[in-house]
Each structure stands twice: as structure tokens, then as C-alpha cells.
Amino acid sequence: MRNKDAHTLELIKQGLESFAVRRDAPGIEDDAAIDSLASQIVESQRRINFVTTISERTISPLRCDPHSAMFDPIRAAVYMVQRGEIDEAAWLVFLATHFGHHVKDKWRLTRDVYGCLGGEPWSWQAVSSNLKGFLRWLDESQGILGGDDGVKRRFGNHRKYTSRSATKPNGTGHAVTSYMGWVLGAGGHQALFDGALQRSFGDSGLAFDDLYAKMGAVASFGRIGRFDYLTMIGKTGIAPLSPPSPYLKGATGPLQGAKLLFGEGKKTGVYEALMMELGNELGYNMQVMEDSICNWQKSPLAFKPFRG
Template sequence: MNEIVGKIGQIDAQFGPLPSIAGAQRRCCWAQQIVSSLRRISYTDALIVRGVDAARCDPHSGIFDPVRGSLHFQRNGQLDEAVWLTFVLTHFGKHAVDEWKLAANVYGSFGVGPVWTFAQYAADPAGFGNMLDANSGRLADASISGSFSNHRKFQSKKPQAIAETFRTYYEWQTEFGGFRDLMIATHASVGQEPHAAFDALYKSMKGVYGFGGGRLGRFDFVTMLGKLQLAPIVPGSVYLDKATGPLAGARLLFFNNRDHSITGKALEPRVDALDQILGVGKQVIEDSLCNWQKSPDAYVYFRG
């Protein structure tokens, strides 16, 4: 905390006086959000070196956890299954109360039917749509189906919408064959530099329904691929274009006004440059600014 507060204090020297963080309380509050973001990444790093129970992949199990499940698939040489489950966990997200309930219900056919793994979906995409239609009433009732996480709260639970997301995502992952082939094609196009590869994957998802039209879903998904070491990629930018919370946080930081008219594209280079001082990575800066602007004067832990 002390180290980060000290680094926040150095920002003025490069960018000029920033009234938004002139007070010690606000600097401390943002520093606490940075620490929280770093801890979330450290949690994923810790999972990578631990053993994983195969039941983590099973949506019918009480210990279903698609983050750990993705790691299990990866360790067993099933890269496409690992990436597919990462998509599932990102699309539905972990709700603050329901946790993985919605992901488990859709991935596991509400307990009555097949588990829609990558292989199962590839064999019967129409069957997946039929399963959704058959469970439309359950999907409409959040007490039965569960809810999207906060990052995905504007996504539709209508069967047609979920089916379209899965269909267009599957087309993206299999455009060149499998995910390994997608990475080979990406490296052939832009090289193997992690920032460039991240950017290429991020931009290539524009056609994925529920992801490509916005920014947060793509950023969360591609970032998670890197965090789980499913792809050698790292975000080289905070990607503020079309952002909401992170952009409001950046506006508050530089202009002391969440609603300043500056665009995300114009502000993005200045926010990216913060990492030269903070040295915590673009994802942490993006995440911490988003949460800090919600409560800039008093630390609140945000999840789900």
C-alpha cells in the first residue's frame, strides 16, 4: 500500500497537478483498489500451480468452477475445451450471490441433458438451441436459472440471444481449425509480441454476438486467456474506446469529472502511460480506475 501510494504521488510530476487525487484519502482509496486488483490476479496465479479436481469441470457438481475447470482441461491437453470453458465463464460471469449458477445451468442443460462442452456443441449446435428453447421459462426466472455477473448484466437471457452468442463465438474459435491454429494464424499476421497478439485477438472478436459490439466482454475474455496461460498474450492498453466504468474513472482522475466530454480514444494514451509510473499492468489500472470512481473517497470492495 505504501509503495503504491508513493507512486500515485509521483503522477503529478509527469501529468501536472491532479485535483482528483490531491488529498491523501483519495490516493489511499485508489491504492486500495489497485491492491484488490493485484490480489485478483494473484489468485489466478495461485490456482495455476495447484492441483485441480476433475469435478471442477462438471456443471452438475457442487464444486463446479469453470476457472479451475479450464485449468484442468489445459493440463490434460484439451486446449479447445479449456478456451471454450473460458468463454462460458466470461459470458455468464460469476454473480455476487448466484456465483456460477447461470453458467452451470446453461453449460449443463439445467441438469437434464448433455454438458455442452466444445466437442458436444460442435457435434450438435442445433441441439444446444433446442435445449435453450425447452428451458426458456427457467431462463426467464432468475431464481431458477441464476443471473449474469455485474460485467454481463445487460446480456439477454432469451434463448435466441444465448444461441447466437455461442454460434458466433464457436465460429470465431474454429475459424482456422482450433484455438491453437487461431494463435498460429495470429502470430503469422502480427508476430509473437504479447501486446500485439492480444490486440489482434481482441479486434478479431468483433463478430461475436454480445462481445464484439462492446468492449468489456472482449477485454475480460482475452485477458482471462492470458491470465490462465492459455495464450501468450498481455494487454498493452486499457482499451478505453467504448468503455464505461474505466473511462469514467480516467475522466475523474485527470479532470475531476466523471462526465467530462473527452473520448476514450483520446484519453487512452494518457491512461496507458500511467503504467510507466505504477508498474502494475494495464488490466490492473483499468480495473482499479473502474472501481475507484464508484466510491473515490471511501474504499469499497466490488465483486460479481
């Protein structure tokens, strides 16, 4: 561990110990649990800071090219933001969120759908102006996308129950169609985000709440899909959005983590309030807290990095 991280770890551990003195937090009565949770917070902050870090560097155009092995939809989104191409940037974030990053296949599924399996890329302009053509291509490409050519293209861990189908409810076709309707109904991505910020008087948390609620119109984007999409919109600089709470309603891992930390039997709203209090005391935003508590509950007494 780097010296800077070691110092941060100690500060977090002290903060957790102090919090546990004032609040009932049975999950961190053990020193090993405190060390494990503190380590997860450091890991989560580092992972989240990564997007900010790459936005400060020169990004190769090859990161935007789905026909290149260097393709990376998140770096590509940052590249597009730097050039003022907000629609394309947000579309890349949507695709990256929908398909997810697989621990072994990486971005291969996103790359091959966006890249039309070697054809002319399915850019925002291409799909929004020819949705039927995209859906037809998606339906005809099910075999190859499913691995008939020997190439594995799997969804990321957060999206492992999602379907590639162009026609089935909650499949990729349904998700893209409903996403297009949501965004175009607002007048495009820029108008969508600007509208939420205007309604929220510029408050990034209230705007996040506004969009989180309205994104329920997008098929297959439940609690975790909406949370991941909107937090990435904020991190890539597309729009100033930040979650004001850990959004535990409908959660699995994060809610289990909160129950483990604060004890069973409380209402979800109470767990959210406690998580917000802890995050504010430690100085970490709700994305860090949500991510770290979710990973911590998988191994509460021994730190294990989870990057799948």
C-alpha cells in the first residue's frame, strides 16, 4: 500500500472507531472489521478517482474506435466530453452501463455492439436516426454476439441477468428503445441533464434524484443500473450529478452491508440516514459509501478487492 493510502486508511479507521462510540454499529466492534471496511473505502475512492484522473490526461482517439483492441467506452466518453460531443459521450456511458465490464472479457460486448461487429459503428446519430435498423441488426447478430464464433462476449457482474435479445422484454433491444424514448423525449442528452439541474436549482444531488426517478422509464435499468449510469455521467463530466444518498431501497449487497454494520431490524430509510451520517463524518460521498459497504459485506473480517 502506498504511503498516502496508508495514512488515509489510518484516518478512516480512527473515524470509524469514533463513530462506533457514538452510534450502535455492531458490525465494526472487531478491529479486523474496521480494518476491512476502511480498506474497502480506500479502494472504492481510488477506483472512483480513476475516471477523474484519466480526464486530466491525453486520451488516444483509438479509445473511441470499437474496431481497435484499445477501445474503452469510459475513456471514449471522456474524450467526447472534451470535444463537446455530449450525445455520443452519454450514449457510450449508457452502453457501458447496460453491458458492463466483464472481469475476463473486459469491454468486448460493448465494443462489438457499438462497433457493429466490424461495420459502421452504431453511434448515437446512427441509432437515433435508424432505430429499426439497429434492432434488425441486433436480432440478426444474436448468434455471433452469443459466442457462435468462439469469442466470449459476456455481461459484467452487475448486469449478468440481462439479455442480449432484440425482441424480448427487458432485453437489449427493449433497453435501447426505451432509453431513446426517454432521452429524445427531453430533446437530447444536454436538454435532459440541463432540465434536471434547472428543476433542482443547480443542486447536483437533487438533479440526481430527479433523473434517478425518471430513468425508471428505461427498461432493465433498475436500482443498480440507474445508480451506475448517473454516477458515471457525473464522473465523466457530462453533467454535474452526485448521489445524495446510497439509494438502499431495492438494493441487495449495499443494504446487506448496512444491516451488517448497524444491526438488523431497522427500516431502509434509517439505514440510509446512518450511511449518510457516516459518509459525512468520514468525508466520503455516497457513491464511495455505497460501493465500499457492498464489497465489505462480502468479506467483513478480511479485506478482499472486488473488481468483477
